[in-house]
Amino acid sequence: MIQFILRRLSLVIPTFIGITLLTFTLIRLIPGDPIEVMAGERGVSAARHAELSAQLGFDQPLYLQYFRYVSGVLQGDLGNSLVTKEPVMREFLTLFPATIELALCAAIFAILVGLPAGIIAAVKRGTLFDHSVMTFSLTGYSMPIFWWALLLMLIFSVNLGWTPVSGRIDVVYWIDDVTGFMLIDAFLSGEEGAFGSAVAHLILPSIVLGTIPMAVIARMTRSSMLEVLSEDYIRTARAKGIAPWRVIIIHALRNALIPVITVIGLQVGILLSGAILTETVFAWPGIGKWLIESISRRDYPVVQGGILIVATIIIVVNLLVDITYGIVNPRIRHSR
Amino acid sequence: MSLLTLDKLSVTFGNFRAVDQISYSVEAGEVLGIVGESGSGKSVSSLSVMGLIDHPGKVKAAQLTFMGQDLLAMGEKQRRKITGSDIAMIFQDPMTSLNPCYTVGYQIIEALKTHQGGNKKQLQQRAIELLTLVGIPAPETRMSAYPHQLSGGMSQRVMIAIAIACNPKLLIADEPTTALDVTIQAQIIDLLINLQQQKQMGLVLITHDLALVAEVAHxxxxxxxxxxxxxxxxxxVFSTPKHPYTQALLASLPESAAGKSRLMALPGVVPGQFDRPSGCLLSPRCPYATERCHEEVPPAQGPLTRQVKCHTPLDMNGSPIK
Incomplete structure (x- = not known):
């Protein structure tokens, strides 16, 4: 197992080199540089531009800039934001809890709904339930996410008034930043109604963000279960005279979960890298929104550093998926 | 009282009759061989005895009783108490019949736990005994092995251990050796017959292997x-077959074609869902078919112990009685 993890980790190095090269060059290919964007419509004189460029190190040849950037990264320094002058890592750490909170709630929603829906659809194949699940999940998968968000907002926030429109908590509460997770902080603050407000603010964004993963998980679970249910060992299990639920949960699901875990892992990785549309629509201060804004500001260090961190998260999640895979599937655990 | 009695049992999938009104019984301590080519309904009829026919398959019978209990009338839960304990089954492909995610020990103990119960230590002990009984070397260490670590023959032994875990009165073996190589086949059959005699089980042996049936079946x-x-x-049945199909089946054995360049074979294939003849089902392929065979379904005739479903059964010399 350790050998397996080490081998996987060694593959990460070229990935990192690729990511730094790609973000470094791509962001510089976008017309306009940070200085021009900061100056805005007033414009900036050529002399001042040159001065600022020299200050920020943009007058150096590209390969030298890249080299300086990478050597910084290797020392754990992702640089400072050109706009706020804050270290990229600190900005990221401030915003990341909001993204984690939303991503986890969305993932929990997606798994809690998607997995059982997929299992029941497979067991009751061809019934009305099966067709409804498949139709809903296809709709959910193909729906534009911002439209879905606005639709839910219109129904539940505007018309019915059940949920708040946006933000993480009602403005009447002032919650001290302890962990960065609003749910925990609101709970710790002990203010009456704060926790409830934080929960209410999470409901719609979680549903919106969890819709696509839910659809993917439901469809994957269904097809995987269908395949497993026709296996010979399911017949053996039933021939033992064990209860049908035991056949489905113990014998079928464990085998069916193997591909589903991969899908869940990949989806969680995507969720953690920030939900650009959902965060924007719900004014959720997470890293998706942060990255988008930094691109429009041509904030080179933030874009480079942010994407590098996001990539790291996805790589780590993938590694965790591979390890879980080995735990669930003995055939992988035992092969060297 | 017979151990298992089937009377006019049919299994249908939509309009297709996979099993068409078959009747037979199995006595305690008896080995019953069921032979026939692929798609003749051998497996499906056994699965219906186990209660393993799924939607859209439908099982109908005038009678389906096990030790006097009506299997079709009882509730699902009650039936599961019989399935796996009093009636057990082993399957064709042992390599895919064991769940790859669980150890051998877990899968044997599961069968024991479902029907007999007991504490962890007793169950463990009993499972090791079963593995020893089916001839698996080093059973203690094998308990924690996963199916992918076993050979085909070993897997089939484990399947047998699971099947006999609760001392079944009837064991159905559905082509238990088809997926195994020849030397292992003989070992598995020896094991099955030994266990059958030891425990005085009824054994239904479904197979393509006519020589095997001739040797071990009553x-x-x-x-x-x-x-x-x-x-x-x-x-x-094998020395003086009365049905032209049995005769053809025996004639198709390589042994009976010694010295000839080609094996004997009936022309055509088994009728499917859409080309079922109106008269005798074999009539399009039967060398002795008459006008009557093509039009009229033959009844089963002869004493209960020796029945044949044919208008023109064969005599002692293998030619049709006119």
């Missing part, structure tokens, strides 16, 4: 296109 049933075409004591 009685034999020959199936064709979902029907029983001939039944009787194994030795008699």
């Amino acid at each position: 009685r034999v049933i020959v199936m064709y296109a979902g029907q029983i075409v001939e039944s009787g004591p194994a030795a008699e």
Whole structure:
């Protein structure tokens, strides 16, 4: 197992080199540089531009800039934001809890709904339930996410008034930043109604963000279960005279979960890298929104550093998926 | 009282009759061979005895009783108490019949736990005994092995251990050796017959292997296109077959074609869902078919112990009685 993890980790190095090269060059290919964007419509004189460029190190040849950037990264320094002058890592750490909170709630929603829906659809194949699940999940998968968000907002926030429109908590509460997770902080603050407000603010964004993963998980679970249910060992299990639920949960699901875990892992990785549309629509201060804004500001260090961190998260999640895979599937655990 | 009695049992999938009104019984301590080519309904009829026919399959019978209990009338829960404990089954492909995610020990203990119960230590002990009984070397260490670490023969031994875990009165073996190589086949059959004699079980042996049936079975049933075409004591059916299909089946054995360049074969294939003949199902392929065979479904005739479903059964010399 350790050998397996080490081998996987060694593959990460070229990935990192690729990511730094790609973000470094791509962001510089976008017309306009940070200085021009900061100056805005007033414009900036050529002399001042040159001065600022020299200050920020943009007058150096590209390969030298890249080299300086990478050597910084290797020392754990992702640089400072050109706009706020804050270290990229600190900005990221401030915003990341909001993204984690939303991503986890969305993932929990997606798994809690998607997995059982997929299992029941497979067991009751061809019934009305099966067709409804498949139709809903296809709709959910193909729906534009911002439209879905606005639709839910219109129904539940505007018309019915059940949920708040946006933000993480009602403005009447002032919650001290302890962990960065609003749910925990609101709970710790002990203010009456704060926790409830934080929960209410999470409901719609979680549903919106969890819709696509839910659809993917439901469809994957269904097809995987269908395949497993026709296996010979399911017949053996039933021939033992064990209860049908035991056949489905113990014998079928464990085998069916193997591909589903991969899908869940990949989806969680995507969720953690920030939900650009959902965060924007719900004014959720997470890293998706942060990255988008930094691109429009041509904030080179933030874009480079942010994407590098996001990539790291996805790589780590993938590694965790591979390890879980080995735990669930003995055939992988035992092969060297 | 017979151990298992089937009377006019049919299994249908939509309009297709996979098993068409078959009747037979199995006595305690008896080995019943069921032979026939692929798609003749051998497996499906056994699965219906186990209660493993799924939607859209439908099982209908005038009678389906096990030790006097009506299997079709009882509730699902009650039936599961019989399935796996009093009636057990082993399957064709042992390599895919064990769940790859669980150890051998877990899968044996699961069967024990479902029907007998007991504490962890007793169950463990009993499972090791079972593995020893089916001839698996080093059973203690094998308990924690996963199916992918076992060979085909070993897997089939484990399957047998699971099947006999609760001391079944009836064991159905559905082509238990088809997926194994020849040397292992003989070992598995020896094991099955030994266990059958030791425990005085009824054994239903479904197979393509006519020589095997002739050797070990007391009685034999020959199936064709979902029907029983001939039944009787194994030795008699094979020495003097009365049905043209049985005769053709025996003639197709490589042993009976010694010295000839080609094996004997009936022209055509088993009728499917859409080309079922109106008269005798074998009539399009039968060398002795008459006008009557093409129009009229033949009844089963002869004493209960030696039945044949044919208008023109064969005589002692193998030619049709006019």
